[in-house]
Amino acid sequence: MFGFVLRRIGVAIPTILVIITVAFFMMRAAPGGPFDLERPMPEETRQVILANYGMDQPLWRQYVDYMGNLFQGDLGPSLKLRDKRVSEIIAEGFPVSATIGLFSMALAIGLGSLLGSIAALRQNTAGDFSIMTFAMVGISIPPFVMGPILALVFGLYLGLVPTGGLDPRLGMTPDRLVLPIITLALPQIAIIARLMRASMIEVIRSNYIRTARAKGLSAPAVIFKHALRSAVLPLVSYLGPASAAVLSGSLVIERVFQLPGIGKHFVDAALQRDYTVVMGVVIIYAALIILLNLLADLFYGVLNPKVKYES
Amino acid sequence: MSLISTPQEKTDLMETAAVRGRSLWDDALARLLRNRAAVTSMVVLAILVLLATIGQALWIHDYDTIYRDKVWIAPTLEDWHILGTDAQGRDMVARILVGLGVSLMVGVVATIVSLAIGVTWGATAGFVGGKIDQAMMRFVDILYSLPFIFFVIILMVVFGRNIVLIFVAIGAVEWLTMARIVRGQTLALKNMEFVEAAYAAGVSRFRTIQRHIIPNVLGPVVVYVTLMIPVVILAESFLSFLGLGVQEPLTSLGRLISAGAQDMEPAPWTLIGPAVTMMVTLFCLNFIGDGLRDAIDPKDR
Numbered sequence: 001m002f003g004f005v006l007r008r009i010g011v012a013i014p015t016i017l018v019i020i021t022v023a024f025f026m027m028r029a030a031p032g033g034p035f036d037l038e039r040p041m042p043e044e045t046r047q048v049i050l051a052n053y054g055m056d057q058p059l060w061r062q063y064v065d066y067m068g069n070l071f072q073g074d075l076g077p078s079l080k081l082r083d084k085r086v087s088e089i090i091a092e093g094f095p096v097s098a099t100i101g102l103f104s105m106a107l108a109i110g111l112g113s114l115l116g117s118i119a120a121l122r123q124n125t126a127g128d129f130s131i132m133t134f135a136m137v138g139i140s141i142p143p144f145v146m147g148p149i150l151a152l153v154f155g156l157y158l159g160l161v162p163t164g165g166l167d168p169r170l171g172m173t174p175d176r177l178v179l180p181i182i183t184l185a186l187p188q189i190a191i192i193a194r195l196m197r198a199s200m201i202e203v204i205r206s207n208y209i210r211t212a213r214a215k216g217l218s219a220p221a222v223i224f225k226h227a228l229r230s231a232v233l234p235l236v237s238y239l240g241p242a243s244a245a246v247l248s249g250s251l252v253i254e255r256v257f258q259l260p261g262i263g264k265h266f267v268d269a270a271l272q273r274d275y276t277v278v279m280g281v282v283i284i285y286a287a288l289i290i291l292l293n294l295l296a297d298l299f300y301g302v303l304n305p306k307v308k309y310e311s
Numbered sequence: 312m313s314l315i316s317t318p319q320e321k322t323d324l325m326e327t328a329a330v331r332g333r334s335l336w337d338d339a340l341a342r343l344l345r346n347r348a349a350v351t352s353m354v355v356l357a358i359l360v361l362l363a364t365i366g367q368a369l370w371i372h373d374y375d376t377i378y379r380d381k382v383w384i385a386p387t388l389e390d391w392h393i394l395g396t397d398a399q400g401r402d403m404v405a406r407i408l409v410g411l412g413v414s415l416m417v418g419v420v421a422t423i424v425s426l427a428i429g430v431t432w433g434a435t436a437g438f439v440g441g442k443i444d445q446a447m448m449r450f451v452d453i454l455y456s457l458p459f460i461f462f463v464i465i466l467m468v469v470f471g472r473n474i475v476l477i478f479v480a481i482g483a484v485e486w487l488t489m490a491r492i493v494r495g496q497t498l499a500l501k502n503m504e505f506v507e508a509a510y511a512a513g514v515s516r517f518r519t520i521q522r523h524i525i526p527n528v529l530g531p532v533v534v535y536v537t538l539m540i541p542v543v544i545l546a547e548s549f550l551s552f553l554g555l556g557v558q559e560p561l562t563s564l565g566r567l568i569s570a571g572a573q574d575m576e577p578a579p580w581t582l583i584g585p586a587v588t589m590m591v592t593l594f595c596l597n598f599i600g601d602g603l604r605d606a607i608d609p610k611d612r
Contacts, residue, residue, distance in 0.1 A: 015453055023465060030469040136601075140593035142545050144552045144565070145586045148572035156576065241455070248460040252552060256572065266461070267553050270468045282461050 005298070012290045016283070020070070023282045024063055027275050034079035034273045053079060066279075075283070076276040080269070086280035090262055094284075097261035099172060100253065101246050103181045108188035108242065113235060115189070116196025120231075121223070123201060131193060138190025143249055147183045147256035154179060163257075180257045184249050188242055195238055200231040229303065236300045240293035247285055336526070342606040349602025352595035359592060363412035372402035374409040375560040383578040395580040397570065403584050406562055411588055413563040417477060418544040418596075422536055424482025425543075429489025430532065436490070437497025448494065451487050459484045460549070467555040474557055481546045485539060492535055496528045530607040537600035541593045548589065564589045 035041070035049055050056045054065055069076060075086035119131040155163035161175050203209060204227055212222045251263040258264075262281055269277035343349055367374070371391055378400040386395045386403075394403035436447040463480045470476050500506060500523070509519045548565020550556045557563050564585050571582030 011453065022462070026462070026465045026469055030465075031471075136594065136597060140541070140597055141590055142548060142593075144549065144572070145568055145589060148568075148575055148582055149586065152575050152579065152582070251460065252549060255553070267464060267555070270464055271554075278465070285461065 004301075005294070008294050008297070012294070015290065016286055019286045020067070020279065020283060021063075023279055024066065024275075025059075027270075027273070027278055028059060028062075030273060032273055034275065036273075053077070070283075075280040078274055078277050080272050080274040080277070086276050089265060089277060090280055090284055093260060093262035093265060096172060096259050097250055097254070097263060100177060100180050100184060100259070100261070101243075101250060103177070104185040104188065104246055104249075105243065107181065107185040108192055108246075109235070109239075111185075112189040112192025113196045113232065116193040117200050117223075117228070117231070119193065119197040120200030120204065128197075132197070135190040135193045138186045139194075141186070143183050143187065144252045144256060146186060147179070147253060150179050150183055151257070176257075180253050180259060183256070184246060184253045187249075188246065192235060192238065192242070195234050196231065199234045200227065203227050203231040233300065233304055236296060236303060239296035239299070240289075243292040243296075244289050247289060339530075339603075339606040343602055346602040346605065348598045349606075352598035352602070355591065356595040356599065359411060359588075359595070360415065363408055363415055367405070367408045367412060370402075370405050370408060372405040374401065374405040374562070376405075377401055383574070383581075385578075386580055394584040395578065397581050398574055398578070401560075403581065406567060407564075407584050407588050410562045410564045410567045410585060411592065413474075413557055413561065414544050414547060414565070414589070414592070417474075417481070417547040417563070418540040420478045421481040421485070421543045421547070422539050424478055425484075425486035425489055425539065426532075426536060428483065429486035430493050432486065433490035433493030433495075434497050434528075437494040437501065440498070440501075444494070444498075448491075451490055455487055460546075463546075463550065464553070464555060467550060474561075477547060477550065477556065481543050484546070485543060489532070489535060489539070492531050493528060496531060497524075500524055500527055534600060534604040534607055537596065537603050541596040541600070544589075544593065544596075564592075 033055075035046060047056065054062060057065070066076065073087075075090070078084045078086055078089060081089065115131050115135070119128040122128050151163050154160045161179060209222060209227055212226045217225075247263075250261060251266060253259070254261040254264040255267075262284065265277055266281045268274075269281070378396065380400070381390075381392070381396050382398060382400045384392050384396040384400075386393055392402055392404075394407065396402055397406065432447065432451070436444045463484060466476065466480050503523075506519060506523055509523055514522070544564075547556060547563060548568065551563050551565030552569040554569070556566055567585035568582065568589065571578075571585055575582045
């Protein structure tokens, strides 16, 4: 297992390097730059600013410098937000993004697997049918439709929760985070419920479950001790893609609910050619996704003794 | 609703199949037509496609005509603004029809792109096998774990909003699962007894591929393609919502929803119309996809 982790890290490092390199040169290939204003500035001023950020150097030189700084943990200054370093921007946004991301994942896994199992155990009943209809609604309504609708209904019409983002004086309060978390979690709840139902149905038809029943085990014992353990496997391998989906979903959620997370900065930064902020966000998200995938794979191995981390 | 067929039904079907010798596809079609949700969805989707193609031309308002004196008119029968007008005084029905057309087109074209890449990649890996197969699939694994949406966003920023680019970008992102499915099928089929039996019985290679390989790969591919179209439509509207999709005055459902979400306080109908259209479209596609899956591969039901 230790060797497996080492090998995966051995693949992950070049992967991240490739991501950084591709993102770096793609951003620089974009027409325009961070210092293009509506009014053209005097050439001398422009040169001074460029030199200030080391952008008067040839591109390969800038790349080498950027990578050099990166290895020392320095993501550079933001090119658009004065006096802000990229690490500061990320540090400010991270708690918000992480909170809604983690709670959404927890909600999705918990509720999704619960609903999926219930549907499977009550297969072809009204309960099963209504859960699957709910799941179909969940995957058919994208977060950017669900978000505004929930805000309209619960915020404006019913007045249950405040709308309009976080209150800067209070920080993250539950009443302002509940809608974003639900919106982000809904599609994942639906997908996980469908996955769980399919795999649970397959498992409870298998011979060893029949054996467990035949030897007189109670229904809960059969489900919790025998069925759940193998039924949960497809769900575990979905955790990697799920975390990627939640991370990219946060781009939209943070915009819909005006939350000051990391994702909100990304699109604006890309449009304004704030190279360093774009790079910083890409690096953080890529590292997170790769890490979460690795954890999901390890967890899968723990649950499924058939998997050997050989060679 | 017979969304879920009972196990009893299934065994009955298998028996009749054996007796009358119906083909795999006859069976699948019969099962599909018995699935009321799927059939209803097909009818609704056909109507939506007709509306998006012919309806646009027949509707009395144009999608880019601006009625300056009619900003944010609530749905009314007067002048046939039955879904109201938007912030610039354009008719919502016309805009939704155009948006629906663009979204459906993106869905189909981007799916074809990813189908082409995925099938080629997966079939090659499966047929060639060995080290090359391992390397190719490892590459897919690595791509799988990447935050692709970021690259698509950067791409859109770099090359500007260009509808062809949207097709290519989304198609290039969504081919991974297709490659895995096709590779798995090819690999499994290559060593199947019935393929070997066909060879042994002297069936020509071409006939074997045509009669045994293609129908068996086709099932999962058809199902996955149907389920991929809604995913692609979602991806496009995701980009549109972030302001990176098609350009004004052309529109897509995502773009309309994005605009509607901003105006939902003064003019909720600008959000509700496109949102409902999008939901209905995605519902239909997902129901058809699920129905096809159950029809072609009824094992899980």
